[in-house]
Amino acid sequence: MAAHRVAVVGAGWAGLSAAVTAIQSGHQVTVFEAAHRPGGRARTLPHGDLPLDNGQHILIGAYSQTLALMRTVGVDPTQALHRMPLRLIDPSGQGLCLPSGPTTLAFLRGVIAWADMPWRSRWSLIRLALGWRLSGFRCASDASVAQLCRDAPPDLMQALIEPLCVAALNTDAASASGQVFLNVLRDALFGPTGSADLLLPRQPLSDVLPSPAWAWLQAHGAQLHAGRPVRQLNPEAGGWVVEGQSFNQVILATPARESSKLLGEVARDWAASAASLQHEPIVTVWLRAQGAAWPCPMVSFPSHPGAPAQFGFDLGALGGPPHLFALVVSAAGPSLSDGLEACAQAVRQQVLQAMMPGAGQRTSDYDVVAVRAEKRATFVCSPGLSRPPMQIAPGLRAAGDYVDGPYPATLEGAVRSGHAAGSF
Numbered sequence: 001m002a003a004h005r006v007a008v009v010g011a012g013w014a015g016l017s018a019a020v021t022a023i024q025s026g027h028q029v030t031v032f033e034a035a036h037r038p039g040g041r042a043r044t045l046p047h048g049d050l051p052l053d054n055g056q057h058i059l060i061g062a063y064s065q066t067l068a069l070m071r072t073v074g075v076d077p078t079q080a081l082h083r084m085p086l087r088l089i090d091p092s093g094q095g096l097c098l099p100s101g102p103t104t105l106a107f108l109r110g111v112i113a114w115a116d117m118p119w120r121s122r123w124s125l126i127r128l129a130l131g132w133r134l135s136g137f138r139c140a141s142d143a144s145v146a147q148l149c150r151d152a153p154p155d156l157m158q159a160l161i162e163p164l165c166v167a168a169l170n171t172d173a174a175s176a177s178g179q180v181f182l183n184v185l186r187d188a189l190f191g192p193t194g195s196a197d198l199l200l201p202r203q204p205l206s207d208v209l210p211s212p213a214w215a216w217l218q219a220h221g222a223q224l225h226a227g228r229p230v231r232q233l234n235p236e237a238g239g240w241v242v243e244g245q246s247f248n249q250v251i252l253a254t255p256a257r258e259s260s261k262l263l264g265e266v267a268r269d270w271a272a273s274a275a276s277l278q279h280e281p282i283v284t285v286w287l288r289a290q291g292a293a294w295p296c297p298m299v300s301f302p303s304h305p306g307a308p309a310q311f312g313f314d315l316g317a318l319g320g321p322p323h324l325f326a327l328v329v330s331a332a333g334p335s336l337s338d339g340l341e342a343c344a345q346a347v348r349q350q351v352l353q354a355m356m357p358g359a360g361q362r363t364s365d366y367d368v369v370a371v372r373a374e375k376r377a378t379f380v381c382s383p384g385l386s387r388p389p390m391q392i393a394p395g396l397r398a399a400g401d402y403v404d405g406p407y408p409a410t411l412e413g414a415v416r417s418g419h420a421a422g423s424f
Contacts, residue, residue, distance in 0.1 A: 013418065060195070093296075099113075256379065287325045306349075
């Protein structure tokens with residue numbers, strides 16, 4: 001195929017993936033990014049002297065295209081990411097721990113060894129998983145995760161299903177798509193060996209992919225424009241005009257809302273589909289406690305009204321600043337009803353109550369360092385949701401975690417979307 005002049009609008013993980021793929025295919029690539037640094041909603045932003053990621057992100061072993069992209073741009077995942085078998089343990093050290101080894105066997109061994117979960121609930125989980133596998137990981141398109149797991153005991157829902165659902169889809173089980181949830185379980189818990197492993201960044205998130213990808217693109221001849229938003233996109237014979245330049249192909253890799261605004265007069269049906277997506281926020285609260293250490297780099301917290309965080313991360317154990325902890329509140333809409341600071345204080349009290357009994361720490365030991373809310377972190381992944389397609393018009397494609405695909409709004413979903421959009 002002859003080389004095209006390709007414009008990539010947006011340098012988040014989807015845009016970077018699209019640009020790298022297009023370069024590898026021999027095309028001439030120009031990237032426009034409104035911010036002054038790449039990474040989109042998954043990058044590192046300074047907070048005083050602390051480099052804090054814009055939300056704590058988790059990767060898993062099943063993120064094959066993300067890991068491949070990291071290697072392409074010169075990042076060694078074994079150095080950048082802390083790999084550990086899936087562990088969903090609470091502050092007391094109890095919970096589900098999968099051993100190493102073939103994924104399905106590890107899942108069965110982990111469930112059988114889940115000592116603090118009653119046998120009836122463990123057996124219920126095994127029967128559910130067997131049923132999902134026998135069905136080919138398919139369910140009715142209008143089924144929610146709650147309906148998919150309607151036979152699961154309440155303790156199993158609270159300890160495993162709800163946390164997995166909100167972590168993967170950023171949507172509560174009653175409102176989340178059962179089919180998308182099954183897609184995630186199929187590729188993670190029942191994929192190749194290591195698919196379910198947790199991969200936790202042990203360096204700033206911008207260094208995990210965005211900055212190396214930006215440098216790789218520059219080294220391979222891409223024209224890079226940071227701090228340059230695209231405000232108009234116009235069709236012309238044989239292509240499109242972006243910021244006064246003509247291109248054969250344009251890949252729009254901005255968030256759904258921004259893409260919809262840009263295309264309101266160019267592709268009205270597509271823009272309306274993108275604009276119709278509902279979104280959920282994610283809140284991250286950073287706490288510092290001198291001398292504190294957690295039983296695992298990632299800890300699962302029982303979440304309920306007044307105790308909003310589902311997961312916490314010991315950043316010191318991951319090579320970050322010592323005694324610094326990141327707490328994540330997914331599907332955070334209800335938790336923000338009284339404001340961001342109130343949410344942060346609720347998280348602090350939740351951690352104090354969970355950690356105090358065995359840690360011997362004073363209530364002043366956990367202090368709020370920072371709190372951030374990504375108000376439109378992910379789309380609401382509801383049953384039967386119709387997502388905008390990749391192809392918008394001849395020579396115009398969309399890339400992003402919200403574009404039609406099998407995954408929810410995840411880093412892997414963004415990278416896969418970008419790779420598909422950049423392949424022509």
